[in-house]
Amino acid sequence: MALYSVSPTIQLNAPQLSDAPALFACVDADRDLLSQWLPWAATTRTVADEAAFLKYCQERITSHQLWLAVILVADRPAGMIDLHDFKDQHASVGYWLDHTLRGKGIMTQCLAAVEEIGFNTLGLHSINLLAEPDNHASRAVAEHRGFHQDGVLREYIPTIRGDYRDAVVYSKLDREFTA
Amino acid sequence: MKPHFLTALTTHLMTPVVADAPALFALIDQDRPALARWMPRTASIQSVEDEAAFLLTSLERISANQFWLAVIWVGPYPAGTIDLHAFKDGHAEIGYWLGRDFRGKGIMTHVLGIVEDVAFSQLNLNKLELVIATGNTSSQAVAHRRGFHQDGILREHLLTATGSYDDAVIYSKLKRDFH
Numbered sequence: 001m002a003l004y005s006v007s008p009t010i011q012l013n014a015p016q017l018s019d020a021p022a023l024f025a026c027v028d029a030d031r032d033l034l035s036q037w038l039p040w041a042a043t044t045r046t047v048a049d050e051a052a053f054l055k056y057c058q059e060r061i062t063s064h065q066l067w068l069a070v071i072l073v074a075d076r077p078a079g080m081i082d083l084h085d086f087k088d089q090h091a092s093v094g095y096w097l098d099h100t101l102r103g104k105g106i107m108t109q110c111l112a113a114v115e116e117i118g119f120n121t122l123g124l125h126s127i128n129l130l131a132e133p134d135n136h137a138s139r140a141v142a143e144h145r146g147f148h149q150d151g152v153l154r155e156y157i158p159t160i161r162g163d164y165r166d167a168v169v170y171s172k173l174d175r176e177f178t179a
Numbered sequence: 180m181k182p183h184f185l186t187a188l189t190t191h192l193m194t195p196v197v198a199d200a201p202a203l204f205a206l207i208d209q210d211r212p213a214l215a216r217w218m219p220r221t222a223s224i225q226s227v228e229d230e231a232a233f234l235l236t237s238l239e240r241i242s243a244n245q246f247w248l249a250v251i252w253v254g255p256y257p258a259g260t261i262d263l264h265a266f267k268d269g270h271a272e273i274g275y276w277l278g279r280d281f282r283g284k285g286i287m288t289h290v291l292g293i294v295e296d297v298a299f300s301q302l303n304l305n306k307l308e309l310v311i312a313t314g315n316t317s318s319q320a321v322a323h324r325r326g327f328h329q330d331g332i333l334r335e336h337l338l339t340a341t342g343s344y345d346d347a348v349i350y351s352k353l354k355r356d357f358h
Contacts, residue, residue, distance in 0.1 A: 088338040125344065126335055151331010154351045155306050158268045164305060169349075171334050 004069070006113045010106060012069035012081065015058060019070050020051035022077040030099040037135050038096060039160050057082075067091070067122065071110055073101055081110050083118055089125035091118060095141070102137060108144045112179060115145065119174045129170040132157060142170045188254030190286055192261070192293060195238065195250050200231035202257040203250070206278030217315045218276055219340040237262075247271075247302070251290055253281055261287075261294050269305035270351075271298065275321075282317065288324045295325070299354045307352045312337050312345040322350045 004012040024047045027034060034041035044050055060066035068082035079097035093114060097107050118124040129147055131138040147170035155164035204227045207214055215221045224230050240246035247263040259277035273294065277287055298304045309327055311318045327350035335344035 088344075090336070128333075148334065149331075150333050151329075151349060153308075153330050153349065154328065155353055156268070156270070164269065169331060169333070171336075173335055 004113060004117070006109050009074050010109060011072040011075075012110065012113060013072055014061070015054045015068055015070050015080075017051050017054050017058075019077040020047050020054055023054075023070070023080070024050040026078060026098040033099060034096060035160065037132060037138070039158065042160050067117070069114075071097065071106070073098075073106060079107070079110075081107075081114050083114065083122070083124075083127070085128075089123065090128060091122070091124055092128045092130065093118075095138075105144075107141045111141055111145050115172065115177050116179060119177045124174060126171050126173050129172075130156070130167040131170070132165050133168055139168060145172070146176065147172045148176075188256075190258075190289055191252050192249035192290065193252055195234050195248050195260070197231050197234050197238075199250050199257055200234055201227050203234075203260070204230040206257070206259065210279040213279065214276060215340050217312055217318065218274075219338065222340050247297070249294070251277065251281075251286070253286060256281075258286065261290055263294070263298060263302070263304075263307075265308075266304075270308060271302075271304055272308045272310060275318075287321045291321060291325050295352065295357055299357045305354050309350040310336070310347045311350070312347055314345065319348060322348075325352070326356065327352045328356070 006012060024044065027041055027044050027050065031041055040053070044053065057066060057068050061068060065086065066082060066084050068080060070077045071079040071081060073079075078101055079095065081093065081095040083091040083093055085092045093111065095107055095110065115127060118127050127147075129142045130153070131142060133139075133152065150169045150171050153167045153169055156167040157165045159165055204224065207221050207224050207230070211221060224233065237246060237248050241248060245264075245266065249261055250257055251259045251261060258281040259275065261273070261275040263271040263273060265272040273291070275287055275291070295307060298307055307327075309318075309322050310333070311322060313332065330349045330351050333347045333349055336347040337345040339345055
């Protein structure tokens, strides 16, 4: 993937192993909040863990099972956005962003770019988005981008405590996409 | 076979064997348009050999704990299949079909109860899901009779044999709902 320009200060880039220190710093600075929604944040304990994850992502991208970009804000790796679970021209989108950069509309802009890539480049028919009911920041991104709430999947997401949380499921169809 | 005899016969589930292929193929082949409407994979079953290959692949996936499949027998007659697939995070999705002469007699509702017991008591799953096209009212009736909860409607989710998409009702049953 070539560098994709979302705005003059925001780019999407293919994951590089050299992104590991900056991404790890984001995770490490915000571990409690991130791991509330993203169980992997609890197990990413070192820069080496983050580098191993990036290498795994590169392999999954090469085998066409994953699309993933590192979000660069002012040239600094600050988060990720991905498409996974490709099936029947559907995929699911996932994302996270450094806590100091949230609430500025950055992820909403990144999601618009990923919709453009998903529908126009990858030929998807629909993009799904799952968010826990009380993850208001993530749901606001989905709703700003006009995703439709299809339902609430009961006890869908496993937690680090070993129980499950519900997930709101959203979808957007290719014909609903406008930049 | 006189359909009204069926209600007096005992329904049971058996581990699939490749020798079931001729009987299962005959059920599919005599009812191809009705089955293919909701189960596009039947289009790829054009011979007894195709069904035998499907069963062989299924047995390999069962051995690898990626799949669970039983042949539904009504007395001495193979009548259809029921399976668990897409195992992930303590949940799995159910799939089922019955041959034409065996539908509308409560057989699948009975069988689904047995599979719920297998899933929750033996496989220790937390949740079962059913994803059923909105137009497939007889399959939805089975879900309702077994007390599944409607979580939502996934828009344009199921790819049909003609390349269009059907909306799908997604149902769930939790381990704690199971009696």
